[in-house]
Amino acid sequence: MQKIYPNAEAALEGLLFDGMLIAAGGFGLCGIPERLIDAIQASGVKDLTIASNNAGIDNEGLGKLLRTRQVKKMIASYVGENKEFERQYLAGELEVEFTPQGTLAERMRAGGAGIPGFYTKTGVGTQVAEGKEVKTFDGDDFILERGIRADLAIIKGWKADESGNLVFRKTARNFNQPAATSGKVCVAEVEEIVPVGSLDPDSIHLPSIYVKRLILGAPYDKKIEFRTVREREAA
Amino acid sequence: MQKIYPNAEAALEGLLFDGMLIAAGGFGLCGIPERLIDAIQASGVKDLTIASNNAGIDNEGLGKLLRTRQVKKMIASYVGENKEFERQYLAGELEVEFTPQGTLAERMRAGGAGIPGFYTKTGVGTQVAEGKEVKTFDGDDFILERGIRADLAIIKGWKADESGNLVFRKTARNFNQPAATSGKVCVAEVEEIVPVGSLDPDSIHLPSIYVKRLILGAPYDKKIEFRTVREREAA
């Protein structure tokens, strides 16, 4: 069983179709599946619905797919820092389902865990609750949110072994883990592929069962949105 | 902020009351919070409802609390291998809420995650579904299950740092992780307490926020229910 593909294009072969739902990992530009986004752009697949916390920035991340008008709808919690997004949204060319960040993460996790719906207090009494079932548990109101089961999940990891066991690095884990589980198929790109047995079995963030196809995406030129630093005290 | 207590009795001080709901980690006799169970037995607290996958065996694990009649009700998925349990159950002295193993794990996880209810296909059309709301999502029936928010969670870990970050070892993780999150307060016992900074921040199974009190429970004489081995081939 070979999970390793030579490149992103090969790894996505046969998985893309117009109108599909894709779950994408990443938070801002941290831990985004760059190679896979590039290959989706190159494929020309269109009318995509994408579930992702953010929508990239102009010309970075999912911003690339917005620029080429391949996206019909975004399910996201925060879409600032993206002028083309703003233009399409205000022109009514792009549909957006604003979902609270935690609800979005849980919707992906639920979809991947066979849970079609769950109740949360997040958004009760706000626009987010409109059209949703409200149920009272122990005297408090909660709204019903739906699990997200994506046709495809695209994620970026740090290291994977050849069987597909995968680990993330620092805050680049973010939505990559729940997005991966939400996909009927998950394709992962990583910075390093290591032999089976190299990773600590107690410290696998994403067991191999979730990683159906894998590519080595390195080298990466990781982008930073806000570079904030402090001065070193004089010795 | 000192989380480390000298022993189980001290760590439980002020947390126990009659009629309380306790979530306990462990699977069979693997990864059970032995020291804390002993201290609960010694405290004499009674009318307990305990959510735990199993109920121990005679004189081991939660079996100890059954023997002393401190348990009013068990929420469990499998209670074999326990004669005293069987006796009390058949005599109507002990109430049991049988919950499918995955539903029990998810109920703990949900309770800890602020989710009072979720839908699952597990148990649809069976006795487990009796009295529960059924809802149809995309043509399939699901039943509503409730999150468990315990008054106290007791768990067994492998190592913790002094701030409460905790890791488990191999299959001893099991219910310890979801049980920990389900507790309004979680008390953990571990085999080793290490200085802050000793554990890999990418590999913490239970972040310190969940561990309110901590004891060193070592040395442990870990029990095995079914010792199964293979022969070494002759050289």
Add this chain to the structure above:
Amino acid sequence: MATQVEAKGWDRNQMAARAAKELKDGYYVNLGIGIPTLVANNIPQGMTVTLQSENGMLGIGPFPYDDQVDPDLINAGKQTISELPNTSYFSSADSFAMIRGGHIDLAVLGGMEVSETGDLANWMVPGKMIKGMGGAMDLVAGVKKIIVVMEHTSKNGDPKFIPECTLPLTGKNVIDMIITDLAVFQRPDHDSPFRLIETAPGVSSQEIREKTTAHYVE
């Protein structure tokens, strides 16, 4: 007659071997206790099959050598086991997210009764001590394909593949394939009837008809 049946049907290991024919390269599989466990010994050479244990492990290895027994390393049957190079551990919540979420390709379970519409009963007998369903209800509800391996008839000779289960259900309309000591039944989806696709050596279709009360096609 019962002794005749045992002589000419499949034995436990042969039933497990028959179930193992349903494995495919790359499959992630959960095996129940009893005959299903024997499927692990019948994985074809060169095929990668990864075994899952509900208590939080992917990549179950064989029983350990005597000096490598580890109380922290057990399977869902609470037996000591060993790990493999591709093993990963996770919590029970994550384990059943995997199961319930449809990520496991195949589960092989034992059964007391299966109905002609694919209901399974295998967790309790009214009047006897209830031990609990463990993870069985989650497995049948979540795993992509469910195979039941069981004797064709009870010790009294009563059929176990029947029109409707008499025992409390583990799952409703969940079984894809039934492997008994005498025959194999399969259905392509959960709306279709089971079809008799195979009989054990020396067993006739006629004999299967006589020992089965469930409706099935041939």
Add this chain to the structure above:
Amino acid sequence: MATQVEAKGWDRNQMAARAAKELKDGYYVNLGIGIPTLVANNIPQGMTVTLQSENGMLGIGPFPYDDQVDPDLINAGKQTISELPNTSYFSSADSFAMIRGGHIDLAVLGGMEVSETGDLANWMVPGKMIKGMGGAMDLVAGVKKIIVVMEHTSKNGDPKFIPECTLPLTGKNVIDMIITDLAVFQRPDHDSPFRLIETAPGVSSQEIREKTTAHYVE
């Protein structure tokens, strides 16, 4: 008058310092962007307070030195940060399980409007580009205690602590304490009215009454 107010009220850092007085030893805290971030600079010496970042981190350290900037290590505001010896990382799903589940002791957020019944509006202005609520709705719904830090009045001098929010809500009946540049309001529970418990140096209760349309007790 506006200039007078600024002269005699609390400045941004003083507002953050006031919020920091609500910290307790052992607290786990989430700080929003803007003034709330400054609370981190005001944690009393010797007190252990662990900061959470929604994107999956407990134990936020200070901004990194220039040569230690790591693109894989950012806070929820997408700023580069550093880690501490007690840091742990986890997924966004686990992060919000922590938030929604009531495990975080305190969150300090900015606000556009707060109603007298504790509603908060801070995520969108109709007619303007909507950027999204990010994690704000989850925080106000899940965290044990919510403090809003905001200017007492808008740039036009309009009160921001008002009878009912005019902007779309972030959360209904969720705020426990309001710290403005002029005063502090608090309520013991979500059924009680807010009480004016403090005014900034040089600010009278009379002035607060004039600049507040929300009902509160003194």
